[in-house]
Amino acid sequence: MKIDKIKLQRLKMPLKAPFETSFGKVVERDIILVRAFGGGEVGIGESVAMPFPVYNEETTGTVFYILDEFLIPKLMDIEIQHPDEISSMFSSIRRNNMAKAVLEMAIWDLYSKQTGQSLSSAIGGTRDEIEVGVSIGIEPTVEKLVEKVEGFIEEGYRKIKVKIKPSWDIKPLSAIRNRFGDSIPLMADANSAYTLKDLNLLKQLEQFNLMMIEQPLAHDDIIDHAKLQSVLTTPLCLDESIHSVEDARKAIEIGACKIINIKVGRVGGITESKKIHDLCEEQNIPVWCGGMLEAGVGRAHNIALASLRNFTIPGDTSASNRYFEEDIIFPEVKLMKPGYIKVPTQSGFGFDLNEGLISKLVYLEKEYKLCSKLSKKY
Structure with missing residues (x-):
């Protein structure tokens, strides 16, 4: 499958009301969106990490770092024909599952769009x-x-x-x-x-x-x-x-x-x-x-x-x-x-992006050009 570019966006999104669990209270979502571009389509994924390491060891900051330093660079070295290959591709990187997941989600979405089917299908x-x-x-x-x-x-x-x-x-x-x-x-x-x-x-x-x-x-x-x-x-x-x-x-x-x-x-x-x-x-x-x-x-x-x-x-x-x-x-x-x-x-x-709201909430962006090393086959 064809992937030309990856874009990261970090944004803060307030909750309507605080949400409290046994490990603390959340008042806003600190989100990383990953966009994967290729073949005229854009796949999208959302990180679920919190800004503090209480649910697991990851945070929004560590997810951004692992994507930037390790996961996205790996896409430049390995050809991808199907999203199922991503998990084995990242197996040498221990844990950091939320970072792996958000990139894989974007690629699954891109794949489903490039092949003309719903993500569910x-x-x-x-x-x-x-x-x-x-x-x-x-x-x-x-x-x-x-x-x-x-x-x-x-x-x-x-x-x-x-x-x-x-x-x-x-x-x-x-x-x-x-x-x-x-x-x-x-x-x-x-x-x-x-x-x-x-x-x-x-x-x-x-x-x-x-x-x-x-x-x-x-x-x-x-x-x-x-x-x-x-x-x-x-x-x-x-x-x-x-x-x-x-x-x-x-x-x-x-x-x-x-x-x-x-x-x-x-x-x-x-x-x-x-x-x-x-x-x-x-x-x-x-x-x-x-x-x-x-x-x-x-x-x-x-x-x-x-x-x-x-x-x-x-x-x-x-x-x-x-x-x-x-x-x-x-x-x-x-x-x-x-x-x-x-x-x-x-x-x-299955949805369109509310780009107007996203642009208001984004406070950090970074793009990565991947170009020719990836397979163009489905």
Whole structure:
């Protein structure tokens, strides 16, 4: 495939309201957009890294550095015929998965446009609509949380995910169940806030009939999660612990989880996401697509990923207006009907860029000419 030029843009995008988890509060998205130019088309990807290394070791700054110093220069040395080759091409560079993912996303989008197919079709998607849920951060009061849950239920979201941490767990979950009963699909996301010393407390979460408890223990653990899963009926879902298909294989083999959350940025790209999806399907492990407060570009890539067959649990890909007053794409992501988003059928990721807003938010740009060393074959 033909790639002539890569362009990086870094921009800051304010959230409508602060979003708080067990590891801190986010008030704006610090985003890197990667554009890949070739054959008269432009592919686009969005980095999900945060400006501080709390979700994982990467930051927006390290992603920009790794792209600039290592990943983009590698494109000058190796011919590419298909985006699936990118992950092996970057295998000599350890981790830095979010940096790898955003460049690979742009190339996948470019490939789908050059071949005249939607991104969903290009990666093997089978759905024309996806079920979606919503993620709710730690709120100032239980009353405020319950109010937000009620609003999202009225909008028809198919899954309610609430963030928990020590001292913010039993009370909020109890309030939600007392107000809405067991009929709403509810899950709790701990973002690694507990240890096995909290076993008695974690056992108390069983009373709430949760769909799952997401990543309750350490961000790099599967051993203790296996111990915890063995004494819980509620399924455990792994997020931060899974960075590759090999991580997923090992976690499944030792019984560390019954569900896996796949995030393109965390695992290094769409190709690795597909491998994890396929493994989980073979092992009867359901998967869903997690969110990282993405703007419209990242949100669109998540929609395409969630169109794969084994994404049987509603993901976190809510509408654009959940987080932003104005999004960087046209049209903005909206619910086509309560709890569902349409999978785009036009070529590429399926939306136009809101260039006017992007130009207002960008504060750093850099371009790279790649020229003739890349294969021009599909």
